[in-house]
Amino acid sequence: MNDIAKTLIATALNMDPAGIDATTGLATTPQWDSLAHFRLVLALEERLARKLDPVEIVSIVDVSAVEALVDCPSTRNAS
Numbered sequence: 001m002n003d004i005a006k007t008l009i010a011t012a013l014n015m016d017p018a019g020i021d022a023t024t025g026l027a028t029t030p031q032w033d034s035l036a037h038f039r040l041v042l043a044l045e046e047r048l049a050r051k052l053d054p055v056e057i058v059s060i061v062d063v064s065a066v067e068a069l070v071d072c073p074s075t076r077n078a079s
Helices: 003-013 034-048 054-059 063-071
Strands: none
Touching (some): 003 063, 034 063
16 A cells, blocks of 8 residues: 555544544544545645646545556656
């Protein structure tokens, strides 16, 4: 699992990073509510140094979606 994605999710959901795994997602994690989703979107936008488009925002439903955004070479932040 991508450590950056795990940290972003844990911070946004106010969870211990040890509690984040491949099953963590909107449908399976009570902490992943609308406010946590908004915090995650903001954290991703800051990390990627760009705004996410609406399709990307609604597609962030689990760890793999966050990892895909973080790992995408065209959106990777150089820092």
